[in-house]
Amino acid sequence: MSFFARFAQNRGALIGLIILLAIIVMAILAPLVFPESPWRMVQRPFLPPMEVDGFPLGTDTMGRNVAAGLMHGAWVSLLIGLVSTLVALLIGVPLGAVAGYYGGLIDDALMRFTEFFQTIPNFALAIVLVAIMQPSVTSIVLAIALVSWPPVARLVRAEFMSLRNREYVEAARLVGQTNRTIIIRQILPNTLSPIIVLASLMVATAILLESALSFLGLGDPNVMSWGYMIGAARTVIRQAWWLSFFPGVAILLTVLALNLVGEGLDDALNPKLARERS
Amino acid sequence: MTDNHTTPLLSLRHLSISLPKGADRALAVEDVSYDVYRGEILCVVGESGSGKSMAANAVMGLLPKGVRASGGEALFDGQDLLKLSEKQHRTLRGLRIGMIFQEPMTALNPLMRVGDQIAEVFEAHGRLNGRERQKKALALLTEVGIPQPDKAIRAYPFQLSGGQRQRVMIAMALALEPELLIADEPTTALDVTTQAQILELIRDLQRRRGMAVMFITHDFGVVAEVANRVCVMRHGQIVELGKAQEVLKHPRHDYTRALIEAIPSNVIPEARGAETDTALLEVVGLNKVFRSKGGLFKAAREVHALQDVSFSLVKGETIGIVGESGSGKSTLGRCVVRLERPDSGTLKLSGTDFMNLQGEALRRERHRVQMIFQDPYASLNPRHRVGYAIAQGPMASGISKAQAFAKAKELLALVGLGGTDDRYPHEFSGGQRQRIGIARALAMEPELIVADEAVSALDVSIQAQILELLEELKQKLSLSLLFITHDLRVAAQICDRIIVMQHGRIVEQGSAREVFLAPQEAYTRELLDAIPGRDQELANA
Numbered sequence: 001m002s003f004f005a006r007f008a009q010n011r012g013a014l015i016g017l018i019i020l021l022a023i024i025v026m027a028i029l030a031p032l033v034f035p036e037s038p039w040r041m042v043q044r045p046f047l048p049p050m051e052v053d054g055f056p057l058g059t060d061t062m063g064r065n066v067a068a069g070l071m072h073g074a075w076v077s078l079l080i081g082l083v084s085t086l087v088a089l090l091i092g093v094p095l096g097a098v099a100g101y102y103g104g105l106i107d108d109a110l111m112r113f114t115e116f117f118q119t120i121p122n123f124a125l126a127i128v129l130v131a132i133m134q135p136s137v138t139s140i141v142l143a144i145a146l147v148s149w150p151p152v153a154r155l156v157r158a159e160f161m162s163l164r165n166r167e168y169v170e171a172a173r174l175v176g177q178t179n180r181t182i183i184i185r186q187i188l189p190n191t192l193s194p195i196i197v198l199a200s201l202m203v204a205t206a207i208l209l210e211s212a213l214s215f216l217g218l219g220d221p222n223v224m225s226w227g228y229m230i231g232a233a234r235t236v237i238r239q240a241w242w243l244s245f246f247p248g249v250a251i252l253l254t255v256l257a258l259n260l261v262g263e264g265l266d267d268a269l270n271p272k273l274a275r276e277r278s
Numbered sequence: 279m280t281d282n283h284t285t286p287l288l289s290l291r292h293l294s295i296s297l298p299k300g301a302d303r304a305l306a307v308e309d310v311s312y313d314v315y316r317g318e319i320l321c322v323v324g325e326s327g328s329g330k331s332m333a334a335n336a337v338m339g340l341l342p343k344g345v346r347a348s349g350g351e352a353l354f355d356g357q358d359l360l361k362l363s364e365k366q367h368r369t370l371r372g373l374r375i376g377m378i379f380q381e382p383m384t385a386l387n388p389l390m391r392v393g394d395q396i397a398e399v400f401e402a403h404g405r406l407n408g409r410e411r412q413k414k415a416l417a418l419l420t421e422v423g424i425p426q427p428d429k430a431i432r433a434y435p436f437q438l439s440g441g442q443r444q445r446v447m448i449a450m451a452l453a454l455e456p457e458l459l460i461a462d463e464p465t466t467a468l469d470v471t472t473q474a475q476i477l478e479l480i481r482d483l484q485r486r487r488g489m490a491v492m493f494i495t496h497d498f499g500v501v502a503e504v505a506n507r508v509c510v511m512r513h514g515q516i517v518e519l520g521k522a523q524e525v526l527k528h529p530r531h532d533y534t535r536a537l538i539e540a541i542p543s544n545v546i547p548e549a550r551g552a553e554t555d556t557a558l559l560e561v562v563g564l565n566k567v568f569r570s571k572g573g574l575f576k577a578a579r580e581v582h583a584l585q586d587v588s589f590s591l592v593k594g595e596t597i598g599i600v601g602e603s604g605s606g607k608s609t610l611g612r613c614v615v616r617l618e619r620p621d622s623g624t625l626k627l628s629g630t631d632f633m634n635l636q637g638e639a640l641r642r643e644r645h646r647v648q649m650i651f652q653d654p655y656a657s658l659n660p661r662h663r664v665g666y667a668i669a670q671g672p673m674a675s676g677i678s679k680a681q682a683f684a685k686a687k688e689l690l691a692l693v694g695l696g697g698t699d700d701r702y703p704h705e706f707s708g709g710q711r712q713r714i715g716i717a718r719a720l721a722m723e724p725e726l727i728v729a730d731e732a733v734s735a736l737d738v739s740i741q742a743q744i745l746e747l748l749e750e751l752k753q754k755l756s757l758s759l760l761f762i763t764h765d766l767r768v769a770a771q772i773c774d775r776i777i778v779m780q781h782g783r784i785v786e787q788g789s790a791r792e793v794f795l796a797p798q799e800a801y802t803r804e805l806l807d808a809i810p811g812r813d814q815e816l817a818n819a
């Protein structure tokens with residue numbers, strides 16, 4: 001059975017994938033559907049949804065098009081989620097691999113370093129980092145990556161510790177492969193499935209973190225994001241429900257889709273391993 | 279003794295058990311009929327996948343999910359077990375049918391005292407009160423011969439040895455005085471001397487209580503020790519059924535004959551001389567101590583895995599290192615290939631000091647000693663094609679990719695698996711994987727190969743094939759082998775010389791013939807006597 005066929009066996013995962021693709025298409029089409037900046041004021045403020053043609057989701061407190069904001073915001077939210085996860089993996093995987101493979105003093109040192117990050121609450125650290133670096137897409141991505149790599153390092157370390165004494169790893173050591181080759185070619189491929197699953201959850205968490213930062217006014221002031229939209233609408237939530245409702249639903253759907261896809265990947269990768277081991 | 283009883287206690291009639299769709303065959307057990315009489319031991323023998331355990335599971339009502347009895351009947355004292363409800367089955371289990379499993383470590387609850395676990399059996403069937411249960415548990419532990427039963431009753435499973443745990447399992451199975459005892463490979467996970475004791479115990483209890491015993495095993499040596507009657511199974515069908523002595527001495531079916539012949543026999547090994555006398559491997563006074571770090575509340579522990587071990591191996595020679603678990607034989611092997619570093623002593627390979635090599639220098643010299651691992655399932659990376667698995671060694675030592683892959687193909691053909699280099703490990707059987715492991719070791723053109731329990735995870739007939747392959751390769755490539763095994767029979771088959779180890783020390787060493795014919799040490803004699811089926815004359819002896 002092909003990888004996709006196994007993935008598609010999980011109905012939820014397939015639905016998640018479809019939602020995710022729809023959001024990506026939305027992000028790509030944003031500049032074509034709404035060529036103007038989403039920050040431009042185009043109508044009178046507080047226009048409810050479906051009231052005026054061309055404004056299906058209404059306008060916000062400043063008369064900006066909510067639908068345009070939603071589509072442009074998709075790009076930023078996804079970008080921040082994916083890039084910050086990638087950066088977190090780039091930090092966490094090598095660190096965990098080295099700590100788990102070598103053990104001993106190296107492991108102790110690296111794990112104390114990791115714990116240093118883990119003892120500070122994620123969100124507080126992210127706020128501090130963004131505040132120091134000035135809010136921008138880059139600084140937000142960096143801040144989110146810096147607070148979310150420790151779980152990756154711990155997971156990879158645990159996997160490496162259980163795999164490093166497998167007979168096939170010892171066999172590789174015996175034929176004289178270098179430690180680097182053993183880490184990259186022998187052990188890492190066997191740790192991929194839990195990493196992929198964790199990563200899909202991290203993308204979701206990153207989007208939520210960005211929303212929370214924007215909500216506090218620490219978003220990039222030049223780009224529209226879902227979090228910013230909710231944050232700006234919080235004072236008028238009773239008069240204009242649609243301003244926070246639509247971006248909120250968008251975040252909910254994205255996170256749900258990513259969780260479903262992650263679960264599907266887990267299903268698709270794990271039975272294969274089980275079959276190979278049995 | 280079976281003749282005095284006319285009605286069988288358990289009678290399987292045309293039993294068929296179907297496997298779920300997608301399994302390698304439709305029926306796990308096909309039209310199987312056999313009887314177990316009171317007061318006899320029936321051995322059900324077969325290799326893995328023969329369906330020998332499935333029939334027992336059906337009797338116990340413990341068939342795995344998706345597997346069900348699809349035809350026939352299993353009459354226990356006239357009652358069809360297959361038609362019982364789960365509740366009726368449960369009252370029968372333990373009360374009238376007892377069962378012992380293969381792995382005594384996982385069959386006991388690790389967090390419960392042994393006495394309480396035995397008492398639980400009475401509790402489950404609402405028998406006796408608390409104090410009587412404990413008293414009965416103590417009596418049972420005494421009966422199964424656990425040393426210091428009054429202490430053992432308060433012990434947790436991890437505090438007991440493998441053999442003692444199996445005795446506890448037997449005590450639990452016997453608690454309610456069942457009429458039928460089903461033993462599923464009860465001695466496979468145990469050392470030979472422990473195995474001999476457990477077999478003795480089962481035989482003894484069976485005689486004393488007049489039970490019927492259904493003994494499932496893969497080992498014809500064990501059959502020779504305990505069986506009154508034998509039922510040989512293959513691919514879910516009965517191949518041969520008859521009195522133990524007759525089947526063992528005059529097997530009628532080819533498969534039975536092949537199985538009996540495949541047992542590493544107790545034929546006395548021929549005297550074989552080494553071809554040259556240049557020492558390839560010199561080991562002098564090797565020591566290795568494993569220390570566990572002590573914590574605040576626990577003392578540091580030291581295990582002397584190797585104590586003053588000395589021997590030498592001549593080029594072209596095969597030395598067998600034999601010992602029970604914990605004897606340090608595997609540590610010795612791992613020290614020789616330098617997966618472990620010995621604490622002190624000398625380890626020389628054709629004159630070069632192999633012990634003090636470190637880092638890059640060690641990596642460059644590693645190709646000179648290779649290892650064949652025990653577990654054919656764990657020793658190949660599940661994500662690498664086997665061609666690559668073999669070729670990566672030569673590639674690491676600087677041979678071009680094309681050359682390395684060509685060599686991998688050649689080696690696969692040499693071990694009888696030509697043209698399979700682009701398959702993944704999970705597409706091979708255990709025996710085939712072990713061949714791949716051998717090819718991988720050969721790819722480095724090593725001076726010495728260490729085989730650590732290389733055949734103990736395999737079925738007897740596969741075991742025989744792998745031993746044959748090693749023998750053949752030895753002739754062809756004049757290999758030197760260090761063959762580590764717990765099985766003296768296997769060692770006798772392939773080794774020129776044998777080293778017997780106990781508690782990290784060498785107890786005895788000598789030519790295989792000497793060790794077998796005239797063992798010098800008490801421990802060696804004990805090991806030899808413990809070999810199941812040794813006193814019996816088997817068909818091929």
